[in-house]
Amino acid sequence: MIIPPLILVLATACGDKVGDDTGGGMGNVRTESLGSYTTDTGGLTGAIPLEVPDGTSSVAVHCGEYGYDTLGTAWRIVDPSGGDFYTNEYVEGHTDTPMRVGNHDDTLPILMPVSPDHDIRAGSWSVDVWIATGGRPTTVDCGAVYRVESPGSTATVDLNAVFVGLDSLGLDAASAPDDEDFQAALRYAEGLWSAAGVTIGEVRYFDFPGDVSRYQVIDVSDTDTSELGELFKTEVDGPARALTVFFVEEIASSSGATILGIAAGPPGVPTVAGTSKSGMAVTTVDLRADSREVGLILAHEGAHFMGLFHTTEKNASAFDPLTDTPECPASSDTDGNGLLDREECAGKGAENVMFWAPSVEASTTLTDDQGWVLRRNPVAR
């Protein structure tokens, strides 16, 4: 059947959201609803179909909300050939691929690709999501984000900077543009990203519109990330195609120790506001002492949001899915404390911004593959 061109145009306009690329618009990034799915007694949604358009370089899928006390992950991702792009390790016939999907509470974020060794292509895909429902049927709403353009060798990322009760630093949306330390932190982060061909574009400044006393210090634990998730759901009047960064006084762990930064995911849900995976948080207690510390965390967490993982985890339990990033093996733990520190991993990844414990003195590099992933993310343009 031949469909008149006018009807095709109308169908496209109604089915997807497409904006222009000027003044913070979505440009060649499309979002669509994939519908609602209810899990079976095994916690599986069944295949969620999505049509990846021609020219797509990056796809993000998100499904939620299923609650902060429940974890979800991808069970299987099938590509247009009908083969498995990804399977969970518990799936029979599991094959390890350069694709990574973690276990996430409340909203599951999936980003493809996260490695140049496992690129995506146009056509009919499906994603099967597993949620630890304990047999209880759970309905989730799913959506997709497609970046329908080829990324270049350079990219620009806009920021929505949200200040959450930083009066002890004398920092807010009004003062931040002229705040030497804050601007130095931004420049430091941009300097680190420049190794990957990424620059910071427009920065918009917002004061947190919610309950400052509740979110000024964020409490997180392995069993409760609700405060962080609710923070990340906060919407500000900035462009969707941007990184939304919540600058808080501190993030505190269950032991009371400070966490320097946390990004949703990784990865986060790009260009879609209002989910518990739509932002990242940066602790600012170091800003006046050494703005580079905050800049480093901004670069590190921003990279997590856009699809990078730690090159080596703290105990070598995992490495990232990229082939050109150095790995620091467990045998490097010479002091026997179960942590691979930067001295033990010198020359084995401690120099990378995405080392689990980067330092302003040593961690300044990003590899070609890391840049490839960052420049592809839908928030980048």
Add this chain to the structure above:
Amino acid sequence: MRRLPMLLGLALSISLPAVAGPLRDSVLAALDGVEDPPSRESLAPLGEGVAAELLEIARNPSVPPSRRGRAVTALGWFPDDAVHDALVAWLSSDDRLLARKAAGALATGWGDRAVEDLRTALQSDDLQLRVAVVKALASIDSDAARAVLEARLATETDPTVKDGIRTALGR
């Protein structure tokens, strides 16, 4: 009787010159993870002298505040008299971050014996310190700690702190 050690601890916490020991680099490295804060399991294997290194790091103004705060938290895992005195001094200091961390460390290291110091800190004007103290008392979860929380609930005006107290009391 406890006043002299307390004053001594306060003086030491303010004026002790930084003298790094042989474990300093390893201890400092254990405080460096972005999303992974230090744990007792990562510090204890470094050997004798960890507490002294943590005290030095926490007192050293050239160390970033986040690492100093992490060192204060970690001191709760290595309780001794010198650590106790330093923590009590930080709890009543003007350093918002170190005061919060000291509250948690006192609860970790001294449990019920820290309740009286924490009760005093609950009078602070700093609402985030009060929030941290409430969490510290909640972690102790003794009759004395619960009594302090009940008493504060009756007079606390900030909704965030009140919510924290109610959560701590299981309401």
